[in-house]
Amino acid sequence: MSTPTPVFLDCDTGIDDSVALAYLLRSPAINLVGVGTVSGNTDSAQAARNTLDLLAVAGRDDIPVAVGAHDFTSHPYDGGAPHVHGDNGVGDVVLPTSSQPIDERTAVQLLIDLSHTYAGTLHLLTIGPLTNIAAALAADPTLPERIAAVTTMGGTALAAGNISPVAEANIGNDPEAASVVFSADWDVTIVPLDVTMEHTLSDADRHALLESPSPLARTVGEILDHYLDFYLPQYGERVSSLHDPLAAVIAAGAATITRAPLVPVQVDTTNGPGRGQTVVDLRGQRLGDRNHEGVRTRFVRDVKSGTAAHLVEVITS
């Protein structure tokens, strides 16, 4: 068996972040070495609280969790998405409070420190706005030299946005940061709404989590309840989009990606109607994927189904 990949997770925990976190903790392909939090679904302090409490449920008090940016690069945090994620970010489920202290470092410093500890092998997985990562690049421009790869849940090309007609929340909340991150000198795999909206977890999957002997799986099952309510009007049934979990499965190398061209991705940082959009050059792709030379951003367009079953299997293991 190959060595698990050391992963730094930057997140805004968050219901689907919770599912992703549980998966990363249980996946044999992943060694989660640190977590930074950022505002997005909830604020960065609450996201750290939720993350620590979930780690405690999983019996893991060895993973440092550091609080990152409360406000975005160019504007203040605006209160998140309580209608989607509940008032506390985890579907209003009250988690037992972990006794593990929050790491004293900032999320930026923790990421930079771990990039030295795991130089050349550290995988960066981001499932929130990219505020911390842009700040880390500003603080240490050599960071990309020590990062093996970046996987980012965010953006959309040929699917509708979720915070504007064309903008997805993680990118749209901090377009300036996303623009910096996508322009840096590293390999980025973008996991956009184009695919995450097509991979769903059903209420039956949720019940499989609830019936597990694993406290972590049961907790995730409870948290998901709120999310399935939110998505009911969009899908016509109680299912959950697998935004962050799909990115985690891709980071673990456990997804069969069938379309993911290397294409230029620009982030709209104007104040026009397209603000926060990932402008992705998908021209000339009618006959199949066409990679642009010299481009290091891979835009995931299609992933084989079976994600929910895989998530349930790993989280309940």
Add this chain to the structure above:
Amino acid sequence: MSTPTPVFLDCDTGIDDSVALAYLLRSPAINLVGVGTVSGNTDSAQAARNTLDLLAVAGRDDIPVAVGAHDFTSHPYDGGAPHVHGDNGVGDVVLPTSSQPIDERTAVQLLIDLSHTYAGTLHLLTIGPLTNIAAALAADPTLPERIAAVTTMGGTALAAGNISPVAEANIGNDPEAASVVFSADWDVTIVPLDVTMEHTLSDADRHALLESPSPLARTVGEILDHYLDFYLPQYGERVSSLHDPLAAVIAAGAATITRAPLVPVQVDTTNGPGRGQTVVDLRGQRLGDRNHEGVRTRFVRDVKSGTAAHLVEVITS
């Protein structure tokens, strides 16, 4: 049989404009009462030349053709798309020169005059940049009161752009004009790349035109040759996208539109990467069309197939 609809055509003739024009001339549902030209595929003067010459091939010297704007609202015309439409706009086919003079009025004045002649019934069909129409609205803000409906080929939502990753040529060439036209107080049906790229005319269809006893049909068949060459690498076969012709068929009421929600459409007039994009709010449409209250822009998302056969049938009639 019902009275044919009086139509004013604003165009940048252009190969697919030529097909649309031929269709409008032969459709029993249409009474083409005037044509204005604008720069786009070619410049507005050449577009008028091509239009007059095609009208002569059809034996029609009774339809006024007026030259419109050479330059766009905020920037000069940049030379069009000779790689798509040939150096003369009509696939480098040399048309016999019509003896009909160009109308002495501007395209704006011709449109305003005809809106009085056909007050309340005139249908405005635009298949080029919206420069003239925005100028007409500025010249006479009461214009919408006399226009029955507007059909516009342009824009894209969930399909890639054709002059930028997200912008279609007609809108992208003059976003300021498009923004004015889509904000005016009239019913607009937008026929975007989302549908026009899915409706194609084959080389066999082209040969059916070439073999027709109708000089107009044969001329259109000749002109199309260049266009099929252009589209070969995109489709993997010699076919023509039916951008402008599909809009003409829709204006004639001869298409079966299966999806066309009334949705807010904003045009990106910034100088960011999304400039010229039609930002269309298609959120919440997963379960079917959802019309937004008070909105008068209908965005065509799906049209039943059979467009090429219908075009050939009408043009050869």
